[in-house]
Amino acid sequence: MKKVLAAIVLAACLPAAATAQDAEAGKEKAEVCAACHGADGNSTNPLYPILAGQTARYIYQELSDFKAGRRKDPIMSPMAANLSRRDMFDIGAYFAAQTKANNGYRADAAQAARGKKVSDDALCPMCHLGGFSGQNEIPRAAGQHYEYVLKQLRDFKNKVRTNDAGNMYAVVKGISDEDLQALAAYIASLN
Numbered sequence: 001m002k003k004v005l006a007a008i009v010l011a012a013c014l015p016a017a018a019t020a021q022d023a024e025a026g027k028e029k030a031e032v033c034a035a036c037h038g039a040d041g042n043s044t045n046p047l048y049p050i051l052a053g054q055t056a057r058y059i060y061q062e063l064s065d066f067k068a069g070r071r072k073d074p075i076m077s078p079m080a081a082n083l084s085r086r087d088m089f090d091i092g093a094y095f096a097a098q099t100k101a102n103n104g105y106r107a108d109a110a111q112a113a114r115g116k117k118v119s120d121d122a123l124c125p126m127c128h129l130g131g132f133s134g135q136n137e138i139p140r141a142a143g144q145h146y147e148y149v150l151k152q153l154r155d156f157k158n159k160v161r162t163n164d165a166g167n168m169y170a171v172v173k174g175i176s177d178e179d180l181q182a183l184a185a186y187i188a189s190l191n
Contacts, residue, residue: 021056026094029087033095036075041094042101046145053100058139059092062163071163103143107189115186118179122171132187142190150184 030041033051037043041052051059065071066080067088083091107115119125119132127138134140141149155161156168157180172180 021089021093023090023093023097026090026092030091030094032079033091037095040101041098043145046147047151048145049148050100050103050144051095052098054095054140055134055136055138056089056092056096057136058134059095060088061137063088063091065163071161100140100143102191103145103188105143105146105185105188105191107146107185111182111185112189113186114179115182115184118175118183119186122175122183124171124183127167132190141187144188146184146188149187150181153180153184 031039033041036045036048037051041050041054043050062071063080063083064085066073066076067083069077071077080088124132127135128141129135129138132140132142134142152161153168153172153175154177156164157172157175159169162169175183
């Protein structure tokens with residue numbers, strides 16, 4: 001009976017071991033990512049997201065969505081096409097372990113205040129948490145590049161980006177472009 005119980009416990013642990021993340025292996029696998037996202041995930045190009053300090057689960061999910069075609073991008077879709085599940089876990093672990101640098105963005109105080117009000121009215125912290133720190137598959141948006149945040153908000157509003165089961169569309173569909181700009185400024189200023 002003890003042997004059967006031990007075998008059951010061991011079998012239950014195997015799936016967890018199979019999905020364990022290896023940040024050191026991810027560092028090597030992420031070398032190709034450096035051209036756009038920076039060697040440590042701190043992109044200096046405002047069109048590419050900062051991956052340093054992002055949740056590993058979110059990075060895994062987005063890579064998986066690019067690979068499966070649920071999220072489309074002319075650069076990222078082909079980059080993710082040949083990644084294995086293990087590769088995506090490891091890359092996620094590597095970038096999650098990096099320290100996010102300040103993006104250098106300085107928002108106009110009035111625009112940031114307007115953006116905070118938009119955030120509060122839309123209940124953004126319910127999913128993204130306070131300070132847009134993110135959790136699990138919900139990204140840390142705080143301190144992302146203004147241009148990147150605004151593009152993502154517009155893509156959700158215009159149904160260009162739909163890999164979130166419509167959750168973001170439901171939130172942003174009634175927000176004016178001026179308020180989206182203010183929201184992006186507020187988020188980008190949260191360094």
